[in-house]
Amino acid sequence: MKDILILGIETSCDETAAAVVKNGREVLSNVIFSQIDIHTLYGGVVPEIASRKHIEKINQVIEKSLEDAEISLQEVDAVAVTYGPGLVGALLVGVGTAKGIAYAAGKPLVAVHHIEGHIAANYIEHQTLEPPFLCLVVSGGHTHLVRVEDYTSFEIIGRTHDDAAGEAFDKVARAIGLGYPGGPKIDQAAKEGNPKAIDFPRAKIADSAYDFSFSGVKSAVLNYLNQCEMKKLPVKREDVAASFQQAVVDVLVDHAVRAAGALGEKKLAVAGGVAANSCLRSAMEQACKENGLELCYPSPVYCTDNAAMIAVQGYYEYKKGNICDLDLNAIPNLKIGEDKFTGTNISYLEK
Ligand code: KG4
Numbered sequence: 324m325k326d327i328l329i330l331g332i333e334t335s336c337d338e339t340a341a342a343v344v345k346n347g348r349e350v351l352s353n354v355i356f357s358q359i360d361i362h363t364l365y366g367g368v369v370p371e372i373a374s375r376k377h378i379e380k381i382n383q384v385i386e387k388s389l390e391d392a393e394i395s396l397q398e399v400d401a402v403a404v405t406y407g408p409g410l411v412g413a414l415l416v417g418v419g420t421a422k423g424i425a426y427a428a429g430k431p432l433v434a435v436h437h438i439e440g441h442i443a444a445n446y447i448e449h450q451t452l453e454p455p456f457l458c459l460v461v462s463g464g465h466t467h468l469v470r471v472e473d474y475t476s477f478e479i480i481g482r483t484h485d486d487a488a489g490e491a492f493d494k495v496a497r498a499i500g501l502g503y504p505g506g507p508k509i510d511q512a513a514k515e516g517n518p519k520a521i522d523f524p525r526a527k528i529a530d531s532a533y534d535f536s537f538s539g540v541k542s543a544v545l546n547y548l549n550q551c552e553m554k555k556l557p558v559k560r561e562d563v564a565a566s567f568q569q570a571v572v573d574v575l576v577d578h579a580v581r582a583a584g585a586l587g588e589k590k591l592a593v594a595g596g597v598a599a600n601s602c603l604r605s606a607m608e609q610a611c612k613e614n615g616l617e618l619c620y621p622s623p624v625y626c627t628d629n630a631a632m633i634a635v636q637g638y639y640e641y642k643k644g645n646i647c648d649l650d651l652n653a654i655p656n657l658k659i660g661e662d663k664f665t666g667t668n669i670s671y672l673e674k
């Protein structure tokens with residue numbers, strides 16, 4: 324059978340990324356230009372700056388991805404691009420570039436949902452992983468428990484009612500002076516702290532057993548810091564980091580494992596930037612072992628934003644015949660598993 328090569332492009336937030344993936348599983352190249360250093364100066368992602376940097380870097384990043392994969396653009400079977408959710412200006416750079424390349428090179432264009440891309444990152448290093456499975460997607464913008472029914476069909480089992488897990492990490496990191504990006508910094512600081520030092524709340528949502536809420540724990544951290552300041556008590560930020568992280572991890576693990584049990588799922592995957600968290604990874608391992616669940620998560624480089632995951636999901640969309648027209652638009656608030664492809668005129672090829 325002929326190999327299928329997908330060029331993936333990702334610009335939904337602050338990483339300009341391109342990758343080439345063979346047959347949906349083998350990464351031939353994975354190029355990421357991270358804008359973190361620039362946004363760190365402002366304490367978070369500045370959308371306008373992100374868009375401009377994407378424009379500056381995108382061609383270079385794509386050229387390098389082809390070079391590293393040792394292929395020409397002509398050898399690519401399709402161009403896959405993230406079209407949502409994300410920052411609209413940032414997404415438009417990737418979508419516009421992908422459309423230009425697809426048109427100029429006469430290649431099919433494939434639209435990929437960013438979160439479905441995060442889930443697909445698991446296929447790279449777990450070659451035998453196939454749907455169905457349950458996936459906990461935890462990133463800077465999303466916290467979802469998703470039942471992956473098939474490579475291209477998804478059902479949401481639980482979602483956050485307010486902050487995403489990564490967002491809570493970033494806000495708490497800022498409050499305790501660790502800076503941006505907060506997740507990795509809290510992960511690091513927590514290693515020196517006591518996770519039982521402060522009892523932060525583990526939120527439960529009435530009537531929705533698998534939904535999440537992280538604004539309460541974030542506010543509890545802010546209140547704790549204010550109290551300490553008012554009473555002139557010292558704050559050990561490693562303890563705050565470790566106790567906050569433990570509160571978030573406890574809820575994520577509890578919901579994921581309970582949902583897997585209730586749905587009769589035997590395989591549990593974790594995806595998204597927060598899946599790189601060392602405490603979450605070890606707590607998940609322990610809980611899955613105790614509950615007889617098979618666990619997988621990507622290496623840290625495939626947890627945070629990258630284009631290899633977009634090329635992987637693009638491969639499965641391409642195989643399904645989900646090719647889109649050149650009037651594809653960016654959809655900043657694109658929902659997972661719901662209004663897929665609405666707002667665009669995507670046509671479907673015969674299988
Ligand atoms: O998936 P991602 O790169 O971008 C989005 O799609 O949002 O996720 C970024 C998020 C940020 O909130 C970042 O703080 C968090 O993932 N993150 C972590 C870790 N590494 C990245 N959170 C906790 N622990 C980490 N080691």
Ligand code: ZN
Binds near residue numbers: 441595628
């Ligand atoms: Zn992401």
